[in-house]
Amino acid sequence: MEPVPMLLAMTYRALGDQFHDRLGQIGLEPLRPAHGYVFRFLKEKRATTVDIGQHLGVTKQAAAKIVTELDDWGYVLREPHPTDKRAQYVTLTTKGRDYLKFADNLWADLESEMAEAIGADTLATIKSGLAAYLRHVHGEDQPGLRPVW
Amino acid sequence: MEPVPMLLAMTYRALGDQFHDRLGQIGLEPLRPAHGYVFRFLKEKRATTVDIGQHLGVTKQAAAKIVTELDDWGYVLREPHPTDKRAQYVTLTTKGRDYLKFADNLWADLESEMAEAIGADTLATIKSGLAAYLRHVHGEDQPGLRPVW
DNA sequence: AAGGTTAGACAACTTGGTTGACTACTTTGG
DNA sequence: CCAAAGTAGTCAACCAAGTTGTCTAACCTT
Structure with a gap:
């Protein structure tokens, strides 16, 4: 076997x-599997690019590329983080x-x-x-x- | 779930x-998983680079790279195909x-x-x-x- | 207020594949 | 039997999706 x-x-x-x-x-x-996993993750919780990288097990830079793609294609958008001016929440459209x-x-x-x-x-x-x-x-x-x- | x-x-x-x-x-x-799968494949049957590519599901060029690595590291060697002068059998050392x-x-x-x-x-x-x-x-x-x- | 940490962006590089082109040899069909 | 089509292997250029490293601006101690 x-x-x-x-x-x-x-x-x-x-x-x-x-x-x-x-x-x-x-x-x-x-889309690639990674994109799907991002969707699934974003459905559960509000998340930043760094969070997404963590979840996927890749660097934040790699996660940023994926988020940019999804943004360009209209699947997600970035909105300002309410308390942290550096950060952005990524949310599903x-x-x-x-x-x-x-x-x-x-x-x-x-x-x-x-x-x-x-x-x-x-x-x-x-x-x-x-x-x-x-x-x-x-x-x-x-x-x-x-x-x- | x-x-x-x-x-x-x-x-x-x-x-x-x-x-x-x-x-x-x-x-x-x-070694990477691909190498292991090559070993496992070569244990079963004599195979050429093209066969290996087929088995891994990659192009013959990609397979050739892997075979070259394994050859350099001494895990396999290439021997002339008995009937086809173009081809070489890859065998485990x-x-x-x-x-x-x-x-x-x-x-x-x-x-x-x-x-x-x-x-x-x-x-x-x-x-x-x-x-x-x-x-x-x-x-x-x-x-x-x-x-x- | 100072010093360390963090989010995100930018750039250069690495890895592991791809496509395409070419040579030498093999197989097939008229 | 030979011409045409197909195949094994190699070389080279390219590409995708990651990496590391660096930087700035904002944040969090204390």
Whole structure:
């Protein structure tokens, strides 16, 4: 049997490719995974560029590039930080929230197709098993998501 | 709960980081994942640079760079193809096979630690579940491994 | 008020890939 | 059997997405 990491990488890849393909078919600009993770992060909390870098596990400079792109494309905007004149909050625009909603539906589709293919109970075991392992390794403060290869 | 792809990426990452750290502690040069996948591939079959590129899911030029590195470091050597004068077989040296053996043990350690953390049965379900999904998506001819982020 | 820290911007560089072009050899089809 | 098309490998130019390093302005001690 394949070693675990290989299985993880290939499955991630298979899911990601399908996601990407379907977005493309709809004609939606296929942002990179990092962009999606930023959306997901911004939905939860107000965040600065530095926060985003932390969350993604990249330098603030790299995060700044991503934020600039998203800003140029109209998915986010920067608004002044209420108390800190150096900082800016990055917030989702309506376009950004719509994209996220659409993407979430797509992910849900893929996940339920996966459940259908291998069994909902198996999928549930996979999810809780991986989550348990991550807690085991990292405790409560998970690190950034960071590139993988 | 986190979406599946996130869990996959984070777990892959967590395992890979531990692997990398432990290799570093031993003082062994920590090759990149791609190198490891090449070793694993060469153990199975005789392969040319083009084959390797195919397997990794990168261009032959990118594969050639990797092979050149491995050659320079003494992990593989190129020998003339018996029937095709253009081609060369890339084969593991003893150093390469030793590295692979060592890495395999390390992976096995990590996997059994994972089994201990989440239960051997859960791990087994994860592995077979993911494998089943990959068969479902790709049929028998799996694509390359390819970068992920 | 002084000294250390932090958010963000700018620039130079690195890494790991890409595309394109070319040579030498191989395979195929009339 | 040979001409045309295809393939292995190499070289070179380029690109994307990160990195490090430096700087300014603002912030936080004390």
